[in-house]
Amino acid sequence: xxxxxxxxxxxxxxxxxxxxxxxxxxxxxxxxxxxxxxxxxxxxxxxxxxxxxxxxxxxxxxxxxxxxxxxxxxxxxxxxxxxxxxxxxxxxxxxxxxxxxxxxxxxxxxxxxxxxxxxxxxxxxxxxxxxxxxxxxxxxxxxxxxxxxxxxxxxxxxxxxxxxxxxxxxxxxxxxxxxxxxxxxxxxxxxxxxxxxxxxxxxxxxxxxxxxxxxxxxxxxxxxxxxxxxxxxxxxxxxxxxxxxxxxxxxxxxxxxxxxxxxxxxxxxxxxxxxxxxxxxxxxxxxxxxxxxxxxxxxxxxxxxxxxxx
Amino acid sequence: xxxxxxxxxxxxxxxxxxxxxxxxxxxxxxxxxxxxxxxxxxxxxxxxxxxxxxxxxxxxxxxxxxxxxxxxxxxxxxxxxxxxxxxxxxxxxxxxxxxxxxxxxxxxxxxxxxxxxxxxxxxxxxxxxxxxxxxxxxxxxxxxxxxxxxxxxxxxxxxxxxxxxxxxxxxxxxxxxxxxxxxxxxxxxxxxxxxxxxxxxxxxxxxxxxxxxxxxxxxxxxxxxxxxxxxxxxxxxxxxxxxxxxxxxxxxxxxxxxxxxxxxxxxxxxxxxxxxxxxxxxxxxxxxxxxxxxxxxxxxxxxxxxxxxx
Numbered sequence: 001x002x003x004x005x006x007x008x009x010x011x012x013x014x015x016x017x018x019x020x021x022x023x024x025x026x027x028x029x030x031x032x033x034x035x036x037x038x039x040x041x042x043x044x045x046x047x048x049x050x051x052x053x054x055x056x057x058x059x060x061x062x063x064x065x066x067x068x069x070x071x072x073x074x075x076x077x078x079x080x081x082x083x084x085x086x087x088x089x090x091x092x093x094x095x096x097x098x099x100x101x102x103x104x105x106x107x108x109x110x111x112x113x114x115x116x117x118x119x120x121x122x123x124x125x126x127x128x129x130x131x132x133x134x135x136x137x138x139x140x141x142x143x144x145x146x147x148x149x150x151x152x153x154x155x156x157x158x159x160x161x162x163x164x165x166x167x168x169x170x171x172x173x174x175x176x177x178x179x180x181x182x183x184x185x186x187x188x189x190x191x192x193x194x195x196x197x198x199x200x201x202x203x204x205x206x207x208x209x210x211x212x213x214x215x216x217x218x219x220x221x222x223x224x225x226x227x228x229x230x231x232x233x234x235x236x237x238x239x240x241x242x243x244x245x246x247x248x249x250x251x252x253x254x255x256x257x258x259x260x261x262x263x264x265x266x267x268x269x270x271x272x273x274x275x276x277x278x279x280x281x282x283x284x285x286x287x288x289x290x291x292x293x294x295x296x297x298x299x300x301x302x303x304x305x306x307x308x309x310x
Numbered sequence: 311x312x313x314x315x316x317x318x319x320x321x322x323x324x325x326x327x328x329x330x331x332x333x334x335x336x337x338x339x340x341x342x343x344x345x346x347x348x349x350x351x352x353x354x355x356x357x358x359x360x361x362x363x364x365x366x367x368x369x370x371x372x373x374x375x376x377x378x379x380x381x382x383x384x385x386x387x388x389x390x391x392x393x394x395x396x397x398x399x400x401x402x403x404x405x406x407x408x409x410x411x412x413x414x415x416x417x418x419x420x421x422x423x424x425x426x427x428x429x430x431x432x433x434x435x436x437x438x439x440x441x442x443x444x445x446x447x448x449x450x451x452x453x454x455x456x457x458x459x460x461x462x463x464x465x466x467x468x469x470x471x472x473x474x475x476x477x478x479x480x481x482x483x484x485x486x487x488x489x490x491x492x493x494x495x496x497x498x499x500x501x502x503x504x505x506x507x508x509x510x511x512x513x514x515x516x517x518x519x520x521x522x523x524x525x526x527x528x529x530x531x532x533x534x535x536x537x538x539x540x541x542x543x544x545x546x547x548x549x550x551x552x553x554x555x556x557x558x559x560x561x562x563x564x565x566x567x568x569x570x571x572x573x574x575x576x577x578x579x580x581x582x583x584x585x586x587x588x589x590x591x592x593x594x595x596x597x598x599x600x601x602x603x604x605x606x607x608x609x610x611x612x613x614x615x616x617x618x619x620x
Contacts, residue, residue, distance in 0.1 A: 076588055085588075134468045146554065150460055157556025158444045161588040168550035169584070171481045172543070181549065181584045233482070239491065240478035240550060244456070246467025274479070274491045278386055278395075278471040 002067040006052055006108075007299030009115065010034070010073045012089040015044075017051055018296035019059055024126040026293055030055045034090065041092045049105050068109040068307060069102065070299025072118035076161045079113045079302075085160070111306045115295055116163060117154055119288075120147025122298030123251050124154075127289035134247045137288070138165055139254035140234075144186040150245070166190070170237055185237040189230055191256065201226060213259045227262035234263065235270025242275045242283050253288030260287040312377040316362055316418075317609030319425065320344070320383045322399040325354075327361055328606035329369060334436040336603055340365045344400070351402045359415050378419040378617060379412065380609025382428035386471045389423045389612075395470070421616045425605055426473060427464055429598075430457025432608030433561050434464075437599035444557045447598070448475055449564035450544075454496040460555070476500070480547055495547040499540055501566065511536060523569045537572035544573065545580025552585045552593050563598030570597040 004027075009016045015034055018026040030051045037044035052069060056062070075087040082099020102110040113121075120129075120137040129135045133152045139145040146165025148155040156162055166186035167179050174183020175193075187193060191209065198212050199205050201222055215223035238250055252260060252267075268285045275283070290297055314337075319326045327340040340361045347354035362379060366372070385397040392409020412420040423431075430439075430447040439445045443462045449455040456475025458465040466472055476496035477489050484493020485503075497503060501519065508522050509515045511532055525533035548560055562570060562577075578595045585593070600607055 148554075150465055151463065153461065155460055155555075157589075158558040159556055159588055159592045161586070161592075162554065162556040164553040164556075164586055164589070167553040167586055169546060172546050179586050181553075181586070236479060236482050241554065243474040243477040243491075244458075244472065244551065244554075245465075246469055246472040246474075248468040276471070276474055276477055276489050276491070278469055279467075279474070282469045282471075 003065055004061065005067050005300040005303045006055065006069040007118075007296030008048055008052070008069065008071040009118070009295040009299075010044075010048070010071060010090075011115070012074060015048060015051070016292070016296065017048075017055055018293065018299075019055055019061075020297060020300040024122075024297050024300055026296060028055060028059050039091065041096065044090075045098070045101060049102065052106060063106065063108050066108050068111060068303035069106065070118065070302040071098065071102070071110065071112045072115035072295045072299060073098075073112060074115050076159070077112045077114050077117075078160055079111070079117075079156065080160075082110065082112050084112065109303070109307065111299075111302050113302055114147075114156075114160070114163070116145035116147045117156065118296075118298035118302060119145075119253060119290075119294040120149060120163075120251075120298065121154060121301040122290050122294035122296075123253065123288050124149050125301045126297050127294060128251045128286045129249055132249045134245065135249040135251060136165070136238075136241055136245070136247050137251040137253065138234075138238075140189065140252065140256035141254040142191045144190060145254070148245075150247075165237065165241070168237055168240060170233060185233070188233040189256070194230060194256070198226060209256065209259070213262065216259075216262050224262065227259060228266050230256075231263045231266035232270055235267045236274070238267065238271055238285070239274045242271055242279045246279050247283055250283060250285045251288050252285065253291075253294060257287055313375055314371065315377050315610040315613045316365065316379040317428075317606030318358055318362070318379065318381040319428070319605040319609075320354075320358070320381060320400075321425070322384060325358060325361070326602070326606060327358075327365055328603065328609075329365055329371075330607060330610040334432075334607050334610055336606060338365060338369050349401065351406065354400075355408070355411060359412065362416060373416065373418050376418050378421060378613035379416065380428065380612040381408065381412070381420065381422050382425035382605045382609060383408075383422060384425050386469070387422045387424050387427075388470050389421070389427075389466065390470075392420065392422050394422065419613070419617065421609075421612050423612055424457075424466075424470070424473070426455035426457045427466065428606075428608035428612060429455075429563060429600075429604040430459060430473075430561075430608065431464060431611040432600050432604035432606075433563065433598050434459050435611045436607050437604060438561045438596045439559055442559045444555065445559040445561060446475070446548075446551055446555070446557050447561040447563065448544075448548075450499065450562065450566035451564040452501045454500060455564070458555075460557075475547065475551070478547055478550060480543060495543070498543040499566070504540060504566070508536060519566065519569070523572070526569070526572050534572065537569060538576050540566075541573040541576035542580055545577045546584070548577065548581055548595070549584045552581055552589045556589050557593055560593060560595045561598050562595065563601075563604060567597055 017030040144166030177184040454476030487494040
């Protein structure tokens with residue numbers, strides 16, 4: 001009986017690996033920095049394979065103990081064919097058949113998906129969204145990501161690009177966005193924007209978001225207002241999703257969600273006031289439970305589902 | 311072999327019935343005004359039953375020829391239990407077990423859904439959306455409605471209230487909306503608002519939207535600009551849906567879509583310029599094909615699916 005899956009979370013900064021047992025717990029880990037391999041696709045893939053192999057050996061396991069390996073990558077992924085379409089923040093990746101490459105080297109079934117989709121699968125199966133049929137998982141960080149579970153299944157969209165919550169417009173006119181659009185939700189609450197706005201408010205170029213959080217905790221009114229305004233933007237974006245999709249749950253994760261205490265009540269308040277009655281009564285906003293491990297744990301869900309469907 | 315279904319489209323103004331054959335064609339019709347029964351729920355239900363019965367007899371059919379009756383109603387419907395939760399524009403309807411009431415009287419299996427959901431099912435199966443796995447059907451009229459087909463199935467949401475496209479906010483600040491929110495899409499492109507804005511632009515209180523369409527056709531620049539601005543609002547609202555859901559198709563129906571010629575190209579243009587590349591390349595905006603018949607034809611799809619699932 002194959003007891004483990006391996007989850008690989010490929011980020012722009014770090015690659016994190018985890019050996020996950022059948023209950024969704026990470027029982028061993030590995031880690032390396034992405035940037036050493038950033039310009040060389042082959043080397044990055046080689047490092048992932050080497051680290052996976054090390055992890056298996058270190059735990060005195062063999063390929064026969066591993067059900068599969070699941071990889072989450074930051075970009076649109078054709079999860080059906082196992083091809084990385086492209087990675088906006090890691091150059092050199094275009095139409096890479098990563099599933100086949102990894103399977104050939106490791107002789108373990110491999111599956112790919114978008115990183116936020118894996119976080120969503122993790123929170124849905126083992127975290128804040130257990131038992132929910134319709135939910136949105138939002139990640140607040142450098143960018144704003146989204147993953148959707150609809151009718152009890154991950155919703156990937158026509159071209160595996162669904163969930164781009166950060167690029168729903170908040171206003172008809174607004175600041176230019178990296179995506180080519182403008183007025184996107186991410187332009188108001190992405191880390192860069194928040195940091196810039198905090199530097200201005202506190203007349204301090206080196207202030208960090210964590211500092212603004214501590215100030216708010218101490219009762220600083222400008223800091224409290226800063227988080228309230230951020231929460232209002234988040235609430236306004238969620239009103240559209242809640243009215244359109246009538247979801248049961250919004251799970252908020254990512255770095256900025258560490259300040260959930262100052263964000264949560266105001267986000268809920270905006271939704272209750274602005275969204276339609278049936279929809280707003282039904283929806284609950286909660287903080288993610290699995291933290292940085294969600295993607296690795298979600299990879300287990302991906303692997304199990306993919307193998308069951310074969 | 312049961313050859314027909316009966317579709318009933320219950321609107322705030324009219325109730326329209328159709329006998330639909332197995333190919334989705336309407337082969338006989340009936341019709342009456344809602345307002346005569348507007349204040350009396352029992353009489354309205356009685357009239358629907360009487361008209362259905364008349365239609366069957368007029369066509370020299372019997373209950374054994376009818377696979378089922380599908381009813382579309384303007385409000386949130388618990389389509390699983392067959393209960394009308396409430397109808398915002400027809401007073402006196404709250405938690406009405408219409409499915410059971412009709413089945414008892416007619417001895418024909420009855421099924422209910424929201425009217426826009428039936429339009430969506432109709433366009434998806436027999437109209438502009440044939441073969442599509444992920445689409446949005448938008449109805450532009452007094453209100454702005456939406457229906458979603460996701461992963462090849464109608465998406466109803468946690469409490470059967472999904473699809474409220476008209477109440478996705480277009481801006482963080484904006485005009486008050488009937489729904490209790492503000493800045494909703496419908497506040498910018500609902501018929502009342504368009505009529506008011508046309509009256510102002512043309513300094514003519516009795517001008518109709520159809521007149522503005524004719525003026526645009528004649529080359530009147532103010533009229534052309536009027537439709538272009540309307541289309542820009544529609545495009546802006548769709549950018550959010552396209553980025554979030556990565557749908558293949560947007561089907562535009564409802565009264566205002568008669569002016570599709572002046573709306574379509576601009577809507578497509580806004581999406582192509584403002585939405586993300588993968589999503590905007592993949593999506594197509596088209597005009598609905600079934601006109602006012604979509605709901606009655608969609609009722610056939612509802613009945614067939616419901617009976618297959620039993």
